[in-house]
């Protein structure tokens with residue numbers, strides 16, 4: 476969305492003598508560099524891929540080892556792409572493969588399996604092509620070695636975890652499965668985080684027999700607002716060690732009803748909303764009791780709450796009736812309070 480208009484904001488300097496030539500040059504610059512002015516907004520996709528390289532290290536012949544990667548569309552337009560695998564034989568399998576479509580914000584989880592057939596070094600390459608103009612082709616190198624000896628192996632169910640957005644002071648949880656997929660006992664000696672917002676419920680060391688698995692819960696919590704990119708590092712006797720899982724979570728400060736919502740009612744609505752429309756805005760309880768048309772607040776859904784729609788003038792008479800609209804920022808703040816669960820805080 477930003478990229479096409481950036482093109483037009485590039486500044487150029489021309490030193491010319493007469494006003495007429497200057498004017499003409501200006502006209503040509505406008506014509507030449509901003510010919511897309513007035514076109515409908517172009518929504519671009521943005522591909523984000525969690526890795527560029529996967530090394531399976533040493534794997535026992537005939538024992539399949541899985542790795543995972545995620546393709547995310549962080550842009551604002553649909554992402555069309557294709558996943559293809561290049562290799563000499565059939566040691567690697569990628570699922571799904573071929574064409575894919577990702578809507579903005581969506582994630583495609585891809586599983587990559589390596590099964591060596593002999594005591595050899597194997598390599599392959601995944602090519603991910605897409606219509607993201609900034610990253611039309613992304614390559615991922617796959618390597619692994621087959622051995623006849625029993626080898627312990629760790630398979631982690633996710634290469635990244637998204638904890639979403641939480642309120643400061645609260646927490647959110649995600650689960651991950653650690654599987655012992657080799658044919659020797661897996662010993663996990665430590666699981667560490669690079670930042671204090673993340674923690675787990677499991678104690679290390681952890682011993683897992685071949686075929687066993689363990690579900691662990693990872694918690695995210697923060698006392699301050701912000702975006703927290705982190706990672707979890709698992710150290711084990713698997714040749715893949717260290718196994719790293721990337722973590723992302725966001726915390727935002729809760730909007731206080733008493734501190735910044737009720738005061739708006741008191742100054743801009745109270746005069747009429749003892750009863751008009753069946754809506755009493757004198758307290759949290761009366762607001763949540765609703766109006767003639769039912770609830771005015773749809774908890775968790777600010778944009779579709781009648782209250783917000785009336786403040787924006789999207790339905791019926793814009794509120795406050797006969798008065799100037801509330802500033803966008805004030806409406807946005809009330810909307811955030813509803814999105815955050817319309818708490819009596």
Ligand code: HEC
Nearest residue numbers: 743744747751752766767768771781782785792794795796
């Ligand atoms: C000058 C008087 C007046 C003011 C000020 C006013 N309102 Fe209203 N409001 C009304 C009247 C009258 C109705 C009922 C008629 C209608 O639905 O338009 C109403 C209806 C509503 C409704 C719809 C209720 C329903 O059941 O459909 C909402 C929501 C609302 N107001 C919110 C507000 C908010 C929030 C404010 C302050 C920012 C506000 N109003 C300020 C007079 C007012």
